[in-house]
Amino acid sequence: MSQENSCCRVCSRGLYSCHWRDSSSNKRKQARCWFSVVSLASLLSLCWMYICLVTFNDREDVNWQGFTKLKRWVNWFMVVIIISAVLTSYCILLLLFALFQVALGERLDLHWLHKIFLFFGVIFVAFGITGISLQWQQEWPTVPLSLQATAPFLQFGAVGALTLLSSFVFHGFDRAKTAGSKALIASAFVVVSAAIFLCPLFIQSPCLIAPSDLPDKPKLIGHRGAPMLAPENTMMSFDRSIACGVTAFETDVQLSKDRIPFLMHDSGSDFLMRTTNVKEKFPDKRFSHSANLTWEELQRLNAGEWFLKTDPFRSVSQLTEEEKETAKNQSIPSLLQLLVLAQQRNISVIFDLYSPNQEGDTNDTVSTILDSGIDPSLILWLPPAERDTVILTAPGFIQVYKSETKMFDKGGNHLNVKYSNLSTEKIRELRRKNVTVNLWVVNDRWLFSLLWCAGVSSVTTNSCHQFQAMEHPDWVMAHGRYNTIWIIVDALSCLIMTGLYICQRKTHRLCHRRERQSNNTSAWNEKELSPFLPTG
Known part of the structure; x- marks a missing residue:
């Protein structure tokens, strides 16, 4: 089996674009646009899933609203949770396949069926957010409140995700053909990285205290x-x-x-x-x-x-x-x-x-x-x-x-x-x-x-x-200890990303040198053989 038709390439190409054979035609701008849509849909579905999980505490309010209207007791909130989990998993898997396509150098031709599913997924999330805003406004304060419990760990997760995805960003930066494109990619990456690395400066949580200062159990x-x-x-x-x-x-x-x-x-x-x-x-x-x-x-x-x-x-x-x-x-x-x-x-x-x-x-x-x-x-x-x-x-x-x-x-x-x-x-x-x-x-x-x-x-x-049965909160951490962990995690991420960029840069230059040598060899062979080639 040729490299272009290897098992990994065929599976990735088929699951993302449903083109089991390499497509000869490709609309690059449209493909990139849909890659952006997949990325945004994944981020939106993750945020919506987070909202569902932190509002799970008040699930009976949703079920009660359903009962007052339908006169039938059904766990409507669990139905929403299941649909949201399926949607989030689908979007994340689709994004992973897209990144896999990029890593393999394949074209990003998103199949029309995926486009339809993404459309309905975004509509579902939009209806959910609208429903909360119109019928359940008192639940919105729960989201910023929950960040006091989850923000430190979300930041660590975001640093890990940024580190893993940096390789794809560096790959796109090296392949960019214009200075403007390179500047845009670099600027966006720096801004996002700075926001993720420095957000602990704004994280406030009552659980960032010394264990000895913990109040009595309620x-x-x-x-x-x-x-x-x-x-x-x-x-x-x-x-x-x-x-x-x-x-x-x-x-x-x-x-x-x-x-x-x-x-x-x-x-x-x-x-x-x-x-x-x-x-x-x-x-x-x-x-x-x-x-x-x-x-x-x-x-x-x-x-x-x-x-x-x-x-x-x-x-x-x-x-x-x-x-x-x-x-x-x-x-x-x-x-x-x-x-x-x-x-x-x-x-x-x-x-x-x-x-x-x-x-x-x-x-x-x-x-x-x-x-x-x-x-x-x-x-x-x-x-x-x-x-x-x-x-x-x-x-x-x-x-x-x-x-x-x-x-x-x-x-x-x-x-x-x-x-x-x-x-x-x-x-x-x-x-x-x-x-x-x-x-x-x-x-x-x-x-x-x-x-x-x-x-x-x-x-x-x-x-x-x-x-x-709880003898202590889920987590309590002295503020100084958290700051130490935060700085170490950010520093390790910077070192890993620097190493990835250097390795990828060397690989890119090596490939570019081999490509030039191959082109020079082809040109030399063509020049040496030209006297022996027919002229008319």
Whole structure:
């Protein structure tokens, strides 16, 4: 087999351009243009995949949006993750084949089918970014926050990628025929290299501290119990969260028609659809809010079978048969049941109050709490409506605020907000002022580790069983040590790239010299043989 038709060349040519034989025609400008498109699509898909991974912490928000519109619980976020992973893998492989083509000196004729796939891939990413911008804007702060946890390692990876790709850049530089082309390639490479090498100057992370300065581990608050291990807002779920070492139960309270406070997150129309079998028990009825049903009617509903059927966190397989049977027979608990459990275990309770009648429902809820006999200091009062009345009626409750401004106005020192609403610097500032800061909902290790380094007091989580086992954050590094590693990595990269350039330069000159010698030999042979060649 000739060198032009070697196995590597044929495979590379076929997979990239679907030309299993060397094509005689080539539109160089168009080929280079499509190579740029492949490179940009690969970078775009990588960025999109990164966004998907760091927003995985809030996947239930996406699934909830899908449920409210389609009335069917599906793990839509996982569908997006799978499609994004396939797209990213495809683009990266296509880019690798393109670079392989360059290394083999093959033409970059991208096949039309690849062009179509790239087009749809870019459209998919564009729709995803637009969807976040329009429907999920509160998620964008998660991306810069995540960089505080990943930027040091992304920089090391970028240096490695730059080092590996530098050989292709040097090859293109040597083959450039005009001074302008060489200057453009050199300038772009220098700018990109400088940006990658020097970006640690701008990297700030709370985990870049000495291990001895690491704050205490944040306390854990069970979000509706332990919803990865049991159906949310059921007594089984709160029992499982106790084993995780939670210091507080987080839940949601609504009142029935006969004024019994009970635990249920979903509110408004179809508030029982997702987590109960209300369709089976009341097939001909539609409920707009909790006051449409009595406590006796609510007790007839099953609040656990949905968990086994939908497996919202893909965790049912971790349960034993006995646990599955227990989950299958869960009912809607009352607030009083949770208060009794909290009193027995000396665990705090924090809740939202979903109600169209805030004044009346607040009074009945406070009465239920006071009549339960629980220590008032275990109640973390969060609902903002009627707060002044609650302070007068139950002065022993700890008042928790959703706004920093209102907290300071009322003289409070307990704050409960979404994790992306506070910067790590703000968390440290509040902690220095002796403010107890709880952030919700924190489910992924990288986020918990970052907030741990920042010194947050506690987190509301679905993953209490996973965080309980963590003895330290995923990484902590003294700033001086990081700077040393950064300088060493950059220096090694510069040395390797310099060596590659020198070797490639020598190889290029050797090939050029051999080519000139071959041309001179051919010209000499033609001159020596010219007297013997026919003239007409």
